[in-house]
Amino acid sequence: MSQISVLIVEDDVPIAQINQRFVEKVEGFKVTGIATNLDDAREMLTLLKPDLVLLDVFFPDASGVDLLWYIRQNHLSTDVIMITAAKEINAVQEAIRGGAIDYIIKPIVFERFQQSLLRYKAYRQKINQVQLVDQEEVDHLLGTVGKGSVSSQSEVPKGINPLTLQKVEEVIRETQTNSITAEELGQQIGVSRTTARRYLEYLVSIGKVRADLAYGAVGRPERRYYLKSPAQKNQESLS
Incomplete structure (x- = not known):
């Protein structure tokens, strides 16, 4: 299986660098780009076509949830994990409705971050192996990508x-x-x-x-x- 490409969308550069180091500690993932604003993120999505986006919610000019919906409409093969300090329940609800596969609250704990990436890796391996599924396979796929921990x-x-x-x-x-x-x-x-x-x-x-x-x-x-x-x-x- 080829490495899973990751785009980090985070306006705080030191935090973006921490996220990058965390990603690179998990086998099978590589960071292909870092965007510090949503305009750059849209451009990088088109150019890099990442498998996974690590997306913050708070940006000076807009909400990361807006980018989440943009991804759902224009980059259907890209998945999103929200990484944010936003603890309001409405932010979590919007992320879920927009198709985010996980929601990690800052400050990031590496073990929790690693679990999220490993779940996603297992999910991608599974969907690459099968064409038709039975109910057990569907339940496994939903459980793999939806649980709060592996x-x-x-x-x-x-x-x-x-x-x-x-x-x-x-x-x-x-x-x-x-x-x-x-x-x-x-x-x-x-x-x-x-x-x-x-x-x-x-x-x-x-x-x-x-x-x-x-x-x-x-x-x-x-x-x-x-x-x-x-x-x-x-x-x-x-x-």
């Missing part, structure tokens, strides 16, 4: 980190065979084999992954983990 701590047991869990799923999905061993996974994400197995077994327990023993030419059989296809999940729900 997965809240209350949704996973102790010892399972939501961000690490998402990374595990991404690694399995990106392997050519959609299968992996705990040792292979540990090497790819930089954790021990025991830790990798814990995450894989958790995915087995919630029905996202299945495990089989694979017998090689020599040595003991190894436990391989496979992502379940939508068809497999549907079959299980009917049985």
